[in-house]
Amino acid sequence: NAGVMQNPRHLVRRRGQEARLRCSPMKGHSHVYWYRQLPEEGLKFMVYLQKENIIDESGMPKERFSAEFPKEGPSILRIQQVVRGDSAAYFCASSEVGATSYGYTFGSGTRLTVV
Amino acid sequence: AQSVAQPEDQVNVAEGNPLTVKCTYSVSGNPYLFWYVQYPNRGLQFLLKYITGDNLVKGSYGFEAEFNKSQTSFHLKKPSALVSDSALYFCAVKNNAGNMLTFGGGTRLMVKP
16 A cells, blocks of 8 residues: 655746656545645645545635545645745645544645746 | 644754653544644655553653543653654544544654653
């Protein structure tokens, strides 16, 4: 079991470019969660998705950010027209249905640097 | 709404001494409580959880946590700290009905030789 796979591990983008972060959940997990961690700060919830559905996007900035979890393939967090303030580590987590006893399994994160 | 408070941004302890990292929570219904650890440039790793049963939960790397319902706390403890325990620790909570984990702001543990 490969766990939660995130790629790329590191991503450098110039201001104004688009960033696409991918997350493949753990086998058997149908729930995906995205978090952002700014340098020296805690985890901030962004969005919670199930296959083809956004369940809770209350933590997503209103502009430039979007997320999807299609029927086939990984979940994608997309940031359009990146700015320096988007530089952060973005973590994906997955859980089985109901996230009952096991909480989340986290990926190793994508570290986005905007130059 | 559910919430988690980790009142200390940083905890400093000498190697060999006991350590405590504090966590209090607020949730409706029965709480499911978790501790995760994050080493530099890594993702979060599961340490331990409380779902039901004994209030003292044992987890990975010699860590344990005590669930206290009356104080709504779930403090992380270890009898003898190691330098390698230095990391960022996150407490999290959910209730028995929902899927969402709510995380605390994290506490940086520094263990000095």
